[in-house]
Amino acid sequence: MHSGSGKQCLRFLAALGLAAWAVGGSPAMADDSVNTGYFGGVAIMGYDTVAYFTEGKATKGSDKFTYDWLGTPWHFANSKHREMFMSEPLKYAPQYGGYCTGEVSDGSVTVNVDPEAFKIVDGKLYLMYDKTDAERFAANPAHIVAKADAAWPKVAADLERDQYH
DSSP: OOOBOOHHHHHHHHHHHHHHHHHTOOSOOOSSOOOOTTTTSSGGGGBOHHHHHHTSSOOBOEEEEEEEETTEEEEESSHHHHHHHHHOHHHHSOGGGGOOHHHHHTTOOBSOOEEEEEEEETTEEEEESSHHHHHHHHHSHHHHHHHHHHHHHHHHHHHHTTTTO
16 A cells, blocks of 8 residues: 655544544544545545445546535536535545545555545445455455544544654
8 A cells, every 4th residue: 555645635634533533423524625636636536426326436527517625626427416415525525534445444544546446335435545455445344444443543643743744
């Protein structure tokens, strides 16, 4: 797995872990920045996060259907998906701020994920570094999610302190 992150991602993850803990929810998103990878400045590299749930596949969004959430543009394939996200962003947002679930479970992060390497488990979207990571995740999702949930508060705190640079 790979490490690295942008400064905007650091603030986001620490607050995210605290916000998720405070509301008793899962570690989805809760600050003014989102993992946008190294390039592009768009959440999930411009992929439509709602389409993972409605289409069951990674679908490229369009800047024609953009919604700014947590200080970051999110692209959608159509206006219906944008409206669905606007009404329930935490339902559709990826877990762990959009960082690789496998890497978080190992106590670290990688900014780059493959938008086509994903799994939905118990109604939650998990992104992975690549399809090999997604296969490993699929073999034992409960174990990896439990490890990632346990590691997330420390990872988020380390991100806040910029420990991955």
